[in-house]
Amino acid sequence: MAMTAIDDTVPASRDLAVVDAEVAPVRKTGFRRRLSRFMRNRLAVVGIAALTLLVLVAVLAPWIAPYPDDVADSLNFEAVLSPPSLEHPMGTDEVGRDVLTRVMFGARWSLAMAAIVLAIAVAIGVPLGLCAGYYGGALEQVLMRITDGFSAVPALVLALAITVLLGPSLLNAMVAIGLVWWRSFARIAHGQTLSKKQENYVTVAKSLGASDFHIMFREILPNISSPLFVSISLNAGYAVLTGTALSFLGAGARPPTPEWGQMVASSRNYLPDAWWASLFPGIAIFITVVSFNLIGDGLRDYFSED
Amino acid sequence: MSAATFLRARAVTKAFTVKRNMGGLRAAQTTVLRAVNDVSLDITQGEVFAIVGESGSGKTTLANLLARVTVPTEGEILLDGEEISHSRQLDLRALRKKIQIVFQDPGSSLNPRQTVEQIISLPLKLSGMTSRQARAARIGALLEAVHLPADFVHRYPASLSGGQKQRVNIARALALEPQVLVLDEPTSALDVSVQARILALLMGLKQERALTYVIVTHNFGVVRAIADRVAVMYFGKVVEVGTVDELMTRPMHPYTQTLLAAIPAVRDADRALIPQVAALDGELPSFIDPPHHCSFYSRCPARQRQCLERAHPDLTVRDDRRMVSCHLA
Amino acid sequence: MVDPVVRLTSLRIDFNTSDGVEQVIKDVTLRIDPGEIVGLVGESGCGKSVTAKLLLGILPMPPAVVKAGRVEMFGKDLSTLSGAQRDELKKFVAYVPQDPSAVLNPSFTVASQMIDMIIWYESDRRLLEYFVKRHRRADVARARDYAADLLGKVYIADPEYVLRRYPVQLSGGMRQRVLLAMALSGSPQLMIADEPTTALDVTVQKRTIELLKDLVAREQLAGLYITHDLGVAREICARTYVMYAGTTVENGPTGPLLDEPLHPYTRGLVEAIPSLAGGLPKTIAGQVPDYLAPPRGCRFAPRCPDVFDRCRDTPQRIDSAAHRQVSCWLYDREARP
Numbered sequence: 001m002a003m004t005a006i007d008d009t010v011p012a013s014r015d016l017a018v019v020d021a022e023v024a025p026v027r028k029t030g031f032r033r034r035l036s037r038f039m040r041n042r043l044a045v046v047g048i049a050a051l052t053l054l055v056l057v058a059v060l061a062p063w064i065a066p067y068p069d070d071v072a073d074s075l076n077f078e079a080v081l082s083p084p085s086l087e088h089p090m091g092t093d094e095v096g097r098d099v100l101t102r103v104m105f106g107a108r109w110s111l112a113m114a115a116i117v118l119a120i121a122v123a124i125g126v127p128l129g130l131c132a133g134y135y136g137g138a139l140e141q142v143l144m145r146i147t148d149g150f151s152a153v154p155a156l157v158l159a160l161a162i163t164v165l166l167g168p169s170l171l172n173a174m175v176a177i178g179l180v181w182w183r184s185f186a187r188i189a190h191g192q193t194l195s196k197k198q199e200n201y202v203t204v205a206k207s208l209g210a211s212d213f214h215i216m217f218r219e220i221l222p223n224i225s226s227p228l229f230v231s232i233s234l235n236a237g238y239a240v241l242t243g244t245a246l247s248f249l250g251a252g253a254r255p256p257t258p259e260w261g262q263m264v265a266s267s268r269n270y271l272p273d274a275w276w277a278s279l280f281p282g283i284a285i286f287i288t289v290v291s292f293n294l295i296g297d298g299l300r301d302y303f304s305e306d
Numbered sequence: 307m308s309a310a311t312f313l314r315a316r317a318v319t320k321a322f323t324v325k326r327n328m329g330g331l332r333a334a335q336t337t338v339l340r341a342v343n344d345v346s347l348d349i350t351q352g353e354v355f356a357i358v359g360e361s362g363s364g365k366t367t368l369a370n371l372l373a374r375v376t377v378p379t380e381g382e383i384l385l386d387g388e389e390i391s392h393s394r395q396l397d398l399r400a401l402r403k404k405i406q407i408v409f410q411d412p413g414s415s416l417n418p419r420q421t422v423e424q425i426i427s428l429p430l431k432l433s434g435m436t437s438r439q440a441r442a443a444r445i446g447a448l449l450e451a452v453h454l455p456a457d458f459v460h461r462y463p464a465s466l467s468g469g470q471k472q473r474v475n476i477a478r479a480l481a482l483e484p485q486v487l488v489l490d491e492p493t494s495a496l497d498v499s500v501q502a503r504i505l506a507l508l509m510g511l512k513q514e515r516a517l518t519y520v521i522v523t524h525n526f527g528v529v530r531a532i533a534d535r536v537a538v539m540y541f542g543k544v545v546e547v548g549t550v551d552e553l554m555t556r557p558m559h560p561y562t563q564t565l566l567a568a569i570p571a572v573r574d575a576d577r578a579l580i581p582q583v584a585a586l587d588g589e590l591p592s593f594i595d596p597p598h599h600c601s602f603y604s605r606c607p608a609r610q611r612q613c614l615e616r617a618h619p620d621l622t623v624r625d626d627r628r629m630v631s632c633h634l635a
Numbered sequence: 636m637v638d639p640v641v642r643l644t645s646l647r648i649d650f651n652t653s654d655g656v657e658q659v660i661k662d663v664t665l666r667i668d669p670g671e672i673v674g675l676v677g678e679s680g681c682g683k684s685v686t687a688k689l690l691l692g693i694l695p696m697p698p699a700v701v702k703a704g705r706v707e708m709f710g711k712d713l714s715t716l717s718g719a720q721r722d723e724l725k726k727f728v729a730y731v732p733q734d735p736s737a738v739l740n741p742s743f744t745v746a747s748q749m750i751d752m753i754i755w756y757e758s759d760r761r762l763l764e765y766f767v768k769r770h771r772r773a774d775v776a777r778a779r780d781y782a783a784d785l786l787g788k789v790y791i792a793d794p795e796y797v798l799r800r801y802p803v804q805l806s807g808g809m810r811q812r813v814l815l816a817m818a819l820s821g822s823p824q825l826m827i828a829d830e831p832t833t834a835l836d837v838t839v840q841k842r843t844i845e846l847l848k849d850l851v852a853r854e855q856l857a858g859l860y861i862t863h864d865l866g867v868a869r870e871i872c873a874r875t876y877v878m879y880a881g882t883t884v885e886n887g888p889t890g891p892l893l894d895e896p897l898h899p900y901t902r903g904l905v906e907a908i909p910s911l912a913g914g915l916p917k918t919i920a921g922q923v924p925d926y927l928a929p930p931r932g933c934r935f936a937p938r939c940p941d942v943f944d945r946c947r948d949t950p951q952r953i954d955s956a957a958h959r960q961v962s963c964w965l966y967d968r969e970a971r972p
Contacts, residue, residue: 036653200414204478207375207407208429209398222419360836361807467922468679497678498863502907502916509915524837527909531916554911568841569911570866574894576911589806 044298050291058107091276102258120178129189173252192224237292312351318381343542359539373407416463423459469500638710646704657926674872729823735810739802746798749782785816808839880934887959
């Protein structure tokens with residue numbers, strides 16, 4: 001049988017060929033193109049900007065805060081509950097500490113809260129959902145029913161119960177919320193795994209003798225990361241909110257930790273006269289949660305365009 | 307080339323139990339669905355063996371059985387004399403050094419989140435090639451063999467054309483230097499001009515590496531272009547086997563004739579090579595309640611009374627490796 | 636002289652994308668007369684779907700822009716019509732897609748979906764009228780009878796059986812026939828079929844093709860049959876256009892076009908199909924051009940075995956013997972090497 005030379009890249013040479021050289025077009029590389037597409041969502045960009053500001057404030061707090069000593073116990077009788085002014089742009093609280101400084105340092109706690117909670121929740125929920133979806137059968141039933149069980153109780157109540165058990169502290173609050181939050185990740189991972197495990201590339205990996213671990217974590221997981229990222233972002237906001245709620249209820253951060261929820265709680269007795277001590281931490285919480293939500297929405301829209 | 311049988315299917319059946327909802331309060335009925343029903347085939351080393359059929363014929367299931375992607379419910383598959391379908395101690399990774407499969411639909415066979423390099427590395431890593439340089443060298447050689455530029459290693463499947471994706475699939479299948487390649491519809495999803503190039507590539511590779519091919523297809527043009535022998539499948543059974551030359555010029559089974567007659571000829575010259583047989587209107591028999599008589603009866607233009615009364619005809623040897631399953635042929 | 640149903644003249648369409656301007660359609664000239672089925676043949680990326688979408692009126696107009704040429708349908712120049720007038724024309728165009736499951740809703744019976752379409756057309760696509768009629772017993776009964784009629788036209792032996800079924804209960808070939816019946820329900824003057832038999836088994840395809848030919852003859856339809864399968868084009872289409880990289884490079888009566896192709900691409904395409912007589916098919920070197928930076932002049936030049944220096948300029952469309960046209964310098968007497 002006659003064989004012809006084949007080459008995908010270079011056209012067969014021709015004697016008389018006078019051909020315009022094919023110029024490879026300048027296309028934005030994959031990353032930049034995706035970035036510009038994401039940037040089209042104005043609100044998401046706002047969210048990212050706000051979050052970036054928050055992170056910068058949290059990181060640089062010790063250097064940019066006007067009164068770093070006010071983070072700890074500090075009593076300043078003359079300045080107790082003074083309204084916003086040039087020296088104290090957000091006023092002072094009931095023991096005379098600068099609210100702005102404490103709000104800045106509070107950012108550290110809230111972001112840490114989000115990070116730790118999500119780390120725990122993802123570390124528990126995603127492998128659980130992956131296994132449930134991949135193995136199916138009895139294991140799936142058991143794991144998903146456990147997930148359902150955890151889902152039946154409102155997050156705050158469950159976290160509260162756990163914190164009371166462990167003893168009230170901010171760290172315990174973070175752990176508690178993490179232990180509660182894994183359920184939505186488990187559910188997402190489970191559903192996504194069910195659909196992806198039918199894909200041909202999974203069959204190929206199986207037929208090559210790849211281990212179950214490899215298939216779940218190297219083949220399937222990268223393909224389900226998009227909805228997980230959306231969920232992480234949306235949940236981050238609520239995790240922060242729950243953390244502040246726990247602190248507000250006294251089960252989380254204890255004074256004098258400048259955690260926003262705690263700050264709102266301890267200053268709320270002075271509302272509505274000394275409104276600034278509760279309001280500014282409250283606004284900080286609001287901005288943080290909304291930023292995470294905007295980013296999450298933006299990610300969801302971005303991935304759904306694919 | 308040795309004329310010995312290299313890959314053999316012996317009375318292979320793949321059955322699925324199906325629960326049928328009977329409606330109302332009656333208990334669900336379980337019936338058995340045989341996607342592949344008592345199939346025996348012998349494939350010689352070095353040949354290109356085609357399996358032809360339409361949807362529901364069982365050809366993809368048979369390909370999966372031959373390549374041990376699934377195991378048969380009855381019967382056995384032998385590769386180079388060794389039974390590969392049932393042994394528990396079977397080392398799948400060792401098997402893959404002998405036989406590989408390229409699945410239908412090149413697009414979904416590639417993990418969209420992995421680069422070409424990662425995709426082709428997988429079988430190499432699984433076979434114990436730990437050195438990154440060794441892998442890179444092998445991958446480079448494979449890309450060259452399938453005529454893809456070396457810098458494609460960093461590309462993701464989304465930036466590959468259909469033909470390029472198929473080349474990556476082929477490169478991956480060849481990574482462990484197997485002796486047999488099972489290809490399920492290797493060109494069906496591709497444009498005509500790309501098909502021609504992939505076929506040429508496959509034949510070139512076959513000669514370079516002394517491969518044996520089992521090609522599942524519904525396209526007789528592909529069969530004609532590259533296959534040596536062909537088996538026609540209908541409703542889970544093989545109805546005719548023969549050399550491509552013989553079978554296409556003198557088809558014996560009415561279904562084979564019907565298949566050939568249905569080919570829309572591009573060139574006038576080809577038209578003369580097509581038998582003019584009309585199949586009767588009809589559908590495949592029910593899988594849940596299969597007939598005991600010949601399964602092609604409902605559509606057979608040559609059927610007679612005896613075909614309804616007798617059991618399904620055996621696949622009998624006629625002459626010189628020609629086999630037909632028909633009471634009348 | 637009757638107006639052609641469709642006439643595209645030297646059409647040029649650009650697409651504005653975030654990467655730049657893609658010159659997707661460079662020079663498309665195409666004509667469909669009443670009562671004939673015209674084939675549009677080409678490989679993926681050649682622009683045949685864009686052309687189909689244009690005729691169906693569903694090409695999104697930004698980002699697509701018609702840069703040159705004329706689009707005439709049913710004798711009217713589309714650029715002279717208002718948006719509402721163009722929508723009116725959509726009524727006369729029916730679409731048969733490749734994948735029936737894209738059109739047939741799995742949750743409704745065939746009867747329900749066909750009645751929906753029939754009443755929708757009857758109400759002249761007016762929403763309120765549609766709702767009223769859809770719930771009036773007499774109208775529904777009438778529509779159902781018409782649906783059964785249509786199913787009979789596509790040679791479904793037992794229309795009642797099919798009407799009562801859900802699409803998932805029917806075979807692929809049957810679903811395609813239902814689709815054809817639905818396409819006929821608006822009494823279209825133009826049918827655009829996009830690879831309607833590609834997903835079907837070859838024996839089913841053969842019967843569907845016979846059905847289509849019969850239908851066209853009986854209903855006096857004009858049709859555009861888009862396919863990459865040259866054999867099918869030969870069976871159904873009296874005339875065929877071959878498209879490459881946004882240009883109709885050759886057209887003519889299908890038989891002679893395939894037996895004696897003029898344009899090197901057509902020839903390459905025909906030779907790439909394995910012959911039933913045996914032998915490896917011949918390949919076409921190179922790749923489809925990048926529409927962001929296509930070659931100047933003839934777009935096939937980089938891959939053409941007969942290229943010469945005149946090919947730097949875009950070829951003119953030349954009338955060749957017996958109703959055939961080709962866009963290639965090889966056939967221009969002055970330009971020939």
